[in-house]
Amino acid sequence: RLCKVCKAKAVIELPQHNTAFCREHFLAYFENQVRRAIQDFRMFTTEDRILVAVSGGKDSLVLWEVLLRLGYRADGLYIDLGIGDYSAASREKAEAFAAARGATLRIVSLKEQYDVTVPELARSLRRPACSGCGLAKRYLFNLEAEKGEYDVLATGHNLDDEAATLFGNVLHWNLEALRRQSPVLEAENGFRRKVKPLIRLTERETAAYAILTGIDYIVEECPHAVGARSHLYKELLNQLELHSPGAKRQFLLGFYERGRAAIEGATERPEVRPCKVCGQPTVAEVCSFCRMMQRVGVDEVRLMTAAGVE
Amino acid sequence: RLCKVCKAKAVIELPQHNTAFCREHFLAYFENQVRRAIQDFRMFTTEDRILVAVSGGKDSLVLWEVLLRLGYRADGLYIDLGIGDYSAASREKAEAFAAARGATLRIVSLKEQYDVTVPELARSLRRPACSGCGLAKRYLFNLEAEKGEYDVLATGHNLDDEAATLFGNVLHWNLEALRRQSPVLEAENGFRRKVKPLIRLTERETAAYAILTGIDYIVEECPHAVGARSHLYKELLNQLELHSPGAKRQFLLGFYERGRAAIEGATERPEVRPCKVCGQPTVAEVCSFCRMMQRVGVDEVRLMTAAGVE
Amino acid sequence: MRVIMRIPEKKEFTFSGPKKVREILRELKMNPEATLVIKGNTLLTLDDVVEDGEEIEVRSAISGG
Ligand SMILES: [Zn+2]
Ligand SMILES: [Zn+2]
Ligand SMILES: [Zn+2]
Ligand SMILES: [Zn+2]
Numbered sequence: 001r002l003c004k005v006c007k008a009k010a011v012i013e014l015p016q017h018n019t020a021f022c023r024e025h026f027l028a029y030f031e032n033q034v035r036r037a038i039q040d041f042r043m044f045t046t047e048d049r050i051l052v053a054v055s056g057g058k059d060s061l062v063l064w065e066v067l068l069r070l071g072y073r074a075d076g077l078y079i080d081l082g083i084g085d086y087s088a089a090s091r092e093k094a095e096a097f098a099a100a101r102g103a104t105l106r107i108v109s110l111k112e113q114y115d116v117t118v119p120e121l122a123r124s125l126r127r128p129a130c131s132g133c134g135l136a137k138r139y140l141f142n143l144e145a146e147k148g149e150y151d152v153l154a155t156g157h158n159l160d161d162e163a164a165t166l167f168g169n170v171l172h173w174n175l176e177a178l179r180r181q182s183p184v185l186e187a188e189n190g191f192r193r194k195v196k197p198l199i200r201l202t203e204r205e206t207a208a209y210a211i212l213t214g215i216d217y218i219v220e221e222c223p224h225a226v227g228a229r230s231h232l233y234k235e236l237l238n239q240l241e242l243h244s245p246g247a248k249r250q251f252l253l254g255f256y257e258r259g260r261a262a263i264e265g266a267t268e269r270p271e272v273r274p275c276k277v278c279g280q281p282t283v284a285e286v287c288s289f290c291r292m293m294q295r296v297g298v299d300e301v302r303l304m305t306a307a308g309v310e
Numbered sequence: 311r312l313c314k315v316c317k318a319k320a321v322i323e324l325p326q327h328n329t330a331f332c333r334e335h336f337l338a339y340f341e342n343q344v345r346r347a348i349q350d351f352r353m354f355t356t357e358d359r360i361l362v363a364v365s366g367g368k369d370s371l372v373l374w375e376v377l378l379r380l381g382y383r384a385d386g387l388y389i390d391l392g393i394g395d396y397s398a399a400s401r402e403k404a405e406a407f408a409a410a411r412g413a414t415l416r417i418v419s420l421k422e423q424y425d426v427t428v429p430e431l432a433r434s435l436r437r438p439a440c441s442g443c444g445l446a447k448r449y450l451f452n453l454e455a456e457k458g459e460y461d462v463l464a465t466g467h468n469l470d471d472e473a474a475t476l477f478g479n480v481l482h483w484n485l486e487a488l489r490r491q492s493p494v495l496e497a498e499n500g501f502r503r504k505v506k507p508l509i510r511l512t513e514r515e516t517a518a519y520a521i522l523t524g525i526d527y528i529v530e531e532c533p534h535a536v537g538a539r540s541h542l543y544k545e546l547l548n549q550l551e552l553h554s555p556g557a558k559r560q561f562l563l564g565f566y567e568r569g570r571a572a573i574e575g576a577t578e579r580p581e582v583r584p585c586k587v588c589g590q591p592t593v594a595e596v597c598s599f600c601r602m603m604q605r606v607g608v609d610e611v612r613l614m615t616a617a618g619v620e
Numbered sequence: 621m622r623v624i625m626r627i628p629e630k631k632e633f634t635f636s637g638p639k640k641v642r643e644i645l646r647e648l649k650m651n652p653e654a655t656l657v658i659k660g661n662t663l664l665t666l667d668d669v670v671e672d673g674e675e676i677e678v679r680s681a682i683s684g685g
Contacts, residue, residue, distance in 0.1 A: 001665045013666060023662065171564075211662075263573065
């Protein structure tokens with residue numbers, strides 16, 4: 001199979017576009033798709049200071065790489081969740097990536113700031129580790145962006161991630177989650193602006209970009225993610241994709257173009273106010289991060305100090 | 311495995327309800343689910359005259375059977391589409407069913423009324439047979455109901471049919487189709503009230519009901535339906551169901567409870583008026599049935615006569 | 621040829637070549653939509669042929685999150 005642009009030997013086929021590319025033209029295609037998402041959804045400009053949530057996995061490192069290549073002002077944030085070897089290895093990947101590019105990587109450690117790790121959280125709360133983990137990441141990401149005065153938070157969610165989430169939300173007709181699912185969440189009530197520049201690209205495409213540009217990412221999965229529901233949804237969507245190439249993309253982009261607007265008007269927005277402990281935005285008196293931490297014995301003063309509240 | 315109710319040997323397991331039933335209690339469960347759909351969605355009462363679209367397949371015959379058992383005034387309508395052996399065999403099943411029960415079966419033949427068959431339609435129009443077929447069935451069903459002055463039209467769409475349609479509509483974010491997808495479509499603008507009393511029951515359950523009550527239905531599929539997109543959707547949903555029993559049901563019923571209302575407000579209803587040829591309701595000048603028939607050479611007088619228009 | 625897989629767990633397979641990538645994925649029951657085939661620092665397409673004595677990695681692109 002030959003590259004559609006230059007007729008050199010192709011290194012990747014893209015059935016959803018009925019095309020194939022050589023290395024050079026695949027990278028150009030990929031960067032163009034990111035550029036297009038940024039423009040179509042007016043995510044940010046070259047003036048904005050961007051904080052990229054970096055996990056050490058392919059998606060976040062690829063996102064960071066592309067933003068730097070496209071000339072954006074992007075720093076990274078690595079959140080060390082204390083998940084044994086997995087955290088150690090992924091942190092190393094993130095640090096090596098930043099060092100090789102002279103890029104700024106901020107690091108927050110759950111253990112250092114709150115003296116607790118995600119596995120400990122899961123054990124004390126008797127909840128699946130992923131729920132506490134997601135909550136902690138969202139909270140610390142927003143908090144760090146505030147401390148560093150970033151204009152925008154960017155995450156590496158790709159087309160498959162978003163389509164799987166959408167599939168789950170639709171299967172349960174979770175209207176509130178559907179309303180919130182968007183490539184851009186505007187800043188409001190203490191939440192920073194949040195964007196997902198990789199939504200036009202599949203998981204396979206981001207992995208290919210990482211391999212072809214020599215980005216060294218952590219291939220292993222978080223040990224807690226194994227058997228996650230989102231895997232099943234991704235698998236089903238990939239089977240669908242095999243039979244009708246482009247179906248995944250149409251499903252997700254069609255939602256952004258038509259579905260979301262239809263649903264938006266029908267749901268109510270809850271009122272948001274500052275958490276009484278840490279000052280971060282919440283719909284309750286005390287935010288769910290502070291409540292979780294208090295349940296495992298972290299005291300109020302520590303929560304306030306970590307949040308920079310007097 | 312034993313029957314949940316009487317502890318006799320079970321003949322069927324229902325993982326979505328985490329239960330199993332003997333023959334007697336399965337039939338009772340099944341009829342109850344139909345009763346519940348009729349009541350929850352206020353489909354009709356014992357006063358109403360109901361016309362059941364009968365294809366000779368399991369779903370429509372089971373629906374007719376249950377409606378008769380529950381004491382409703384239900385006649386059948388068989389539409390002979392002229393699809394060779396398939397039509398001949400399915401018509402026989404429908405006639406035998408009606409004769410054995412002393413029930414009224416109306417028969418309309420496309421060939422007799424318009425001197426054309428579905429395969430001929432497909433050939434002249436160079437379109438997939440299923441599109442012309444669906445159009446003809448919908449049209450003749452409504453027309454016959456009007457002639458016979460029925461209050462309600464009932465079709466045998468089951469949970470899998472509706473969930474697959476919903477999945478397709480959601481994948482394409484076809485808002486107009488989503489708005490129209492409902493267990494009850496109220497009568498309006500010349501369309502009769504339309505209902506789907508089997509939506510709480512899976513395809514497997516309706517097949518089981520037919521087998522356990524000795525209903526002789528046509529097992530073969532319409533030769534044109536093979537490889538249809540809806541088969542793929544059903545397969546994917548069944549894989550999902552295997553991993554989380556009840557997911558299909560939750561998807562469909564959740565849409566009826568929450569999703570549909572959210573979307574309804576966001577779409578516009580097209581204006582409906584009588585077809586200039588046949589008088590049946592349409593959003594165009596001439597309805598799509600009449601346009602299709604004219605394209606294959608059926609003349610206006612014949613269309614008017616068949617529709618009972620002077 | 622040696623075929624290496626790293627996730628979800630480390631595995632290794634041996635096939636006799638020459639063999640098309642498409643065939644290898646079919647035998648491993650991997651969906652091409654979710655899989656990359658890596659040789660050195662580049663990627664192979666479905667019609668590429670792998671010879672005896674060569675080594676490739678078949679990597680699932682699906683991850684959690
Ligand atoms: Zn090229
Ligand atoms: Zn708080
Ligand atoms: Zn029983
Ligand atoms: Zn007409």
